[in-house]
Amino acid sequence: MALVTTTKGEMDDSLLEKKEGFVDNDNESTTWVEYWLDGELVHRSAHVALKKNVSSAVEAASFN
């Protein structure tokens, strides 16, 4: 058993329905977890691992 922070305060996870999912593509690897109580979403967390950076190309111009 573990306590989960919810919209209704700390709750034992055994009282809740747990749903998990993930997304993995070129831009990110994301996992999320939800806890539901009687059809109501009471907790959702997400963890996004960024894969794609921002890059700027720079150059020295030629005189000719």
Next chain:
Amino acid sequence: MANTQAMTTSFMGELMTATHNFGTAPVRATGATDAFKAALYLTSATMNASSTAYTVTGEVSGTGYSAGGVAVTFGTPPTATNSSVTAGVAFVTPSASITYTTVTLATAFDAVLIYNSTQSNKAVSVHTFGSQTITAGTFTLTMPSNTTSTALIRLATT
């Protein structure tokens, strides 16, 4: 020996530490590292390459989230690495994940703005991800490895 036209890689790294100034420089009290922050933006916002500074317009709001977002730690200074006589990369990555703890963000968001809170909140970069909402939970952004090819912020010559 021969000369080769190139932007020096050292210059790119030094741009990241404000060594060069071709215009009017901001007044710095010390040479210390600036403070940076990360703010989250709604899917309806328009943060992009034209963004010049942090703005509350389009920023998320909700329980546990403070306007302006959270601090970003750059524990490792920028690195400049040559790959050839014409090419190199200067790069830097936050040294820790960016975490928003115990927040409720009910309206979907899909972007984070990293900005310099020491220098008038000037914008650094915008990073997007799949749309998210958070309910009494934690949102974490984990950084890529700080390498020439994967670092979060890169200046490169080819």
